[in-house]
Amino acid sequence: MSDMSSSTISIDAPLDQVAATLFAIADYPQWSGAFKKVDVLESDGQGRATKATLSVDAGAVKDVVTLNFEWAEAPSKVTFSLEDANILTKMDGAYLLKSLDSDTTSVTYELSVGLSMPIPAMMITKQEKSTIESALKQLKEHIEG
Template sequence: MADRTESSIVIDAAPGVVLDVIADFEAYPEWAAEVKDVTVLAEDGDGWADQVQFTLDAGAIKDTYVLDYDWDVVEDGTGVVSWSLVSATVLKAMTGSYTLAAEGGGTRVTYRLAVDVKIPMIGLLKRKAEKVIVDTALKELKKRVEA
């Protein structure tokens, strides 16, 4: 799973505002089209989600999976939010991250994602699916934050 997809976008809001939207998992079904349901399973003492269950319906891929989160961010919201797959039905592996950096008056968000599925899939198709997921997520995040 060494291959991954990466893309960036600049959002017209402070890093802390962007981080708050990323951390508000229960609201994902309101703005992330493929996410149908989200349940926070565990939080650390600071209120950051440690484990989150997602129900995804992305056309060809439908799955319910649990991600483990790591929050390496500072008070202003800059830093890295990363995750890895704990359990799933269709997914075999998933690692990803959002890197938030102040840029001008806004935030540059870089999204990295690597996914592997249990069903056989050509690498080129897998990377294309990752690119669609990453680009869609960044556009939807930008729209939600700037609304």
């Protein structure tokens, strides 16, 4: 198991626009190359996914995962945790949003994964960092155009 990896990026868009993109879990395949398909299984009263199955293709890690999403701190934070998967034993993380000014938002992505096969922690951390960097770059490109 590895510790939480994280990275932060600044996006030239207001917090509500960034939050709207991140909170639309079903739309992740439109902007994130790591997610091939998303099926929302359960939603809260505001229409936000609380449970979803996602087909993940993040380089060396290919799996179908069921994640639970927690919205208690939205719009500044959304967290997710693994409920079920084929290969992954852990996939916990969060997106933290902070308004830097009216037109700029800081997004921090935290991620920690565990695998059912013996992989050195250093390799897992490298994959986490790669996944985070790619996701933040794709989010920024999608929102900024």
